[in-house]
Amino acid sequence: MTESELLETLSQNIKFYRKGKFTQETHAEEIGVSAQNINNVEGKRRFPRTENLIKIADALGVEVYQLFIPQNKSPIIxxxxxxxxxxxxxxxxxxxxxxxxxxxxxxxxxx
Structure with missing residues (x-):
């Protein structure tokens, strides 16, 4: 997976897990960063710092690794x-x- 694909997957997953729980602004408030910070991550302009990535996952109720698993992959049967x-x-x-x-x-x- 390339860096841009990782950033795309991270962006999509944050949006997916955030849907119905937080707006970008309330998510940012919950983890103590600026709304612009969340907007930059979801806009695929930058990766979050490690400590913020952990906070993002915690607030969304998922493990960090789940933010990097593409949603469009079908499960292995x-x-x-x-x-x-x-x-x-x-x-x-x-x-x-x-x-x-x-x-x-x-x-x-x-x-």
Whole structure:
């Protein structure tokens, strides 16, 4: 993805997540920057500083990475095959076993 594509995606996503929640002005007030700052980001004229990017995402109720995922990408659909089901089951079992092991360690420490 090029820099201009990243800026385009960021701009589109801020508008998308802001819709119905904030105007540019109220979003700017919420995060403590000028409305011009938000306008420059949404207008694809500049990237926000890191701390402002975090504030933008927090105010919109999303993770920072979500601001860089194009909305027009279709989700990946995993085909329902016996092999994929076996892999899904194996991964689930491994996660459950890891959680059990961690919980048991924690409980042993408490005893």
């Amino acid at each position: 995993i085909e329902e095959t016996p092999e994929n089901e076996r892999i899904r089951t194996q991964i689930t079992e491994e996660v459950v076993n890891d959680v059990r092991r961690i919980l048991n360690k924690t409980l042993d420490k408490i005893k």
